Amino acid sequence: MSSIVADLYLFFSHRKPMVFAATLAVIAISAIAFVNLNLNENVESMLPDRKTGAALNFRLLQQAPFSRKIIINLNKQADIHGNELVEITDRLAAAMTPPFFTRVVTGPGESLSLEFFSWLVKVYPNLITSEDIKNIEQKLSTEQVRKALDGLYAKLLSPEGSAMKNLFQVDPLGFRLNALEKLRFLNIIPKMRLENGHFISPDGKNALIIAETPFAITDAERGEQMLIHFQGLLASVVPDTISVSMISGHRYTLANINAIKKDIVIILICSVLGVFILFLLFFRSLGGIFVFLTPVCVLCIAAAGVSVLYRNVSAITIGFGAVLLGISVDFAIHVYFAMRAATGNPSGALAQVSRPIVFCALTTLGAFGVLSFSSLPVQRELAVFSIIGICVALILSLIPLPQVVRHTQMTPYNQKTDIKAKFLLSRRWVICLWLLLMVICAWQGTKLHFDGDLRSLNLVPNEIRDVENTLQRTWGNFRDTAVVFAEGPDLQTALETNDRVFQHLTRGPNTSTIVSLAPILPSLKTQESNRRRWNAFWSNARKERVNQLLGDQGKLVGFKSTAFEPFAETIAGPSLPVTVEALRTIGLAEIVDTLIIDDGKNVKVLTLVPDTPEIAALFNSSDFSRSSIEIASQNQFHKTISKAIADDFIHFVLKASAMVILLLGLLFRNLKKVLLSLIPVLTGILFMIGIMGGLGIAFNLFNVVSAILVIGLGVDYGIFMVTKLTQGLDDATERAVFVSGLTTIIGFGALILARHPALHSIGLSVLMGIGAAIPAALVVIPAMLRKSNEN
């Protein structure tokens, strides 16, 4: 292999223009392809897609009532007159028009009118449950009838009296109150009350607008336009006496993008400054510039390559890939230092360094190859991306780069001032301290926990956090409920399943927080069964007795004997079925449209439940069949993702380690060398998880990628150091390891300065991992090697 590289060097040394032209052509084509990449920003690619419910759960959560809506809270200051809040709310809602807003809702409208009560009386037999029958039965004693009629008589004196007299005649015993009680299950916003058909907070100081926009949450450009437009509306419609706060996915997206933009400026300044200092200290030549251009070229070519295999490349793959390809610069650095140090025989020097470089590339390919078995689509894409990238880095480092690096007299390696030399003096201490550190890190690493909450990787500025808190305080936690989906090929089948869900839920604790259509819109089958129950209850004898009772007792109170004939007619007559259309007509359109999703193929009826373990346990119990039912729960989702991350991480580390060990074994054919090569990896990973576990920092999806980088680079450091120490590579190797480590720390460790949690997270873990791997390679491996040689 080494001789092939040397031969190629000699071959191309006479054809440099051809090499450069070919390289430039490939890079230019790739750069064009890179710029025109069709990037997919869907976060779903970060979710497991094999044999787990996480992806399904995620898709279902996106159909939850408030997941994609814009929530606007209007808060009135103390000194404005009662109706102004509602007036301004209506004005703002009216101003929110297409193309920015498609549907704007301020409340269910004037639903609870007298017509509503009249309708309720007509449909009541279809809604009645056996529990309701028991309640009605209790109302039919002489005492209860008299009490009810006395109450009616008194109410006729009250403001409502005259307006409600017809209702009193149809329903003198107040059966409608039982039906009315069912409406409590439609309270989609826990702390909401209705005022003029508007969502109003209990203290009357807040109104709510729920709006929809056609722009995707990930569409940053149009999302920003929408937010700017909304700010303009506020300025023109809302007076200073009312403050408005708004939550939408677009705000999070923009906040994140803006934070990342600011972070990148800071990080780039620091990185460029650091790299410039490195350049001045260690490179100072044209070849040095090419070294730092290598990862940029690799990124373009790898991205172009992966786009050939995947039509839509995940933006996350490119982002993570860019981090991982930090490895590619190391190959170039090693070639650079080897070529610079080569005296008289550059092809020989290249041949000598190419062996460990190819070793490194193979082990890294092996490690990344393991990712292609991941359950996360993004990691599989990443595997392809990295494999292409590593191959390209290898080719660029071994073929065109050596042609531009010239030999120079390097600073002699001074054993007395070398860091390694100082540590070698006390190698026993080095080993003891290293062992102690590893034990502590392993112990602390057991405390490491995995965070599957994708939201924790988002930057949520204090301003948005305050709005979230205000919304939750004012309206209750209506955005984070679990959702039960009852599904069917048509509405009636879905409603039948929904009836079963509701019955099952009412067996559990805390039914007061359930939001369900089932009590007010049961399936026609259930309605028929309810009606039969009602008809069976009202036997002729009972009807006669109750009508007689109403006549007699009514007479005593002061009613005419014919006063309650409408009641007798209602009981004897047919009842109206409850339909979706009827609910819409009486003013419940908003809640119906929120809780019924018809995609043309299937109908889903949603039930909102508290996202608690008790509710989850209720559905997991063996006595409830879950066919046609899906549950989307944020908590469950986080658990699934956490488990997937943990499983993936453990599997990755184990498989990658096995692959790396296998390859190292094949390359070195020496157990001692294999073990020594693994010291930087072991040190980097243990240090990283030890510090994170000790400080209570959760391990997330981004840290998994950082861990890959640490493994890839750590193995490289180990291979180079072991090769150098055992096979007589020149001293430039240590310098190359040191410089490549510094490059990584400067390049990716600078991410620790980022405000954005994801970038910060990568920076932190890389800094810890590589920060520990470098001294392990430079100090611990030589100490161990000398110790074992002494033994």
Next chain:
Amino acid sequence: MNFIIIIALILSLPAFVLGQTRSENSDNRSRIFSEIASSASQVETFSCDFLQEKYMSMLDNVLISKGRLYYKRNNRLRWEINYPATSGFAVNGDQAKRWEDDSGRTQTFKVNQIPFIKVFTDQVFSWARADFKRLKKRYHIKVLSDKPIKLMLLPISPQEKKYLKNFQISFAADASYVSAVEIHEPDDDFTRIHFLNTVINHPLNDSLFN
């Protein structure tokens, strides 16, 4: 709904009366209304007894109740029935309370929470400002008699027509106070209220409205 109109009319009466006394020889209805509106601004408080008779087809007899009404500027109102049972409600700004002595129940609530009370207060307080512009938008006004003055108001909106046929206001012979209001419903049920012992701008304790 009828009740709301009654109360609203009652509250406009002092202003109406003041307007009448100042323009007793005028036949110009518009001028009367504008004078009433300007006079309304002089009314700080108002109280009277009332006798309410409800003629309803579902009842054997006339439903009679007696009570007292209080009004104070800045959206304060108290309607109390003392016979045959004790009940009523008080409104202070956007806060309200209702009570029934028989059941011992009291309920404190925001005016906007109970549609009837809300509609009622909207009407009452705008009538208290003698907002005849709004009144004329909602009703056709007929003069049934000059002496004693008797007016008939017919609703314009179809929604209101469902509940109200018309209402009539009768003034005392000397036109110094409103003697009665009648509210007629589409099914021929009607309510008549007699107002007695009217006192204008007499100090009223704030606790009445709390």
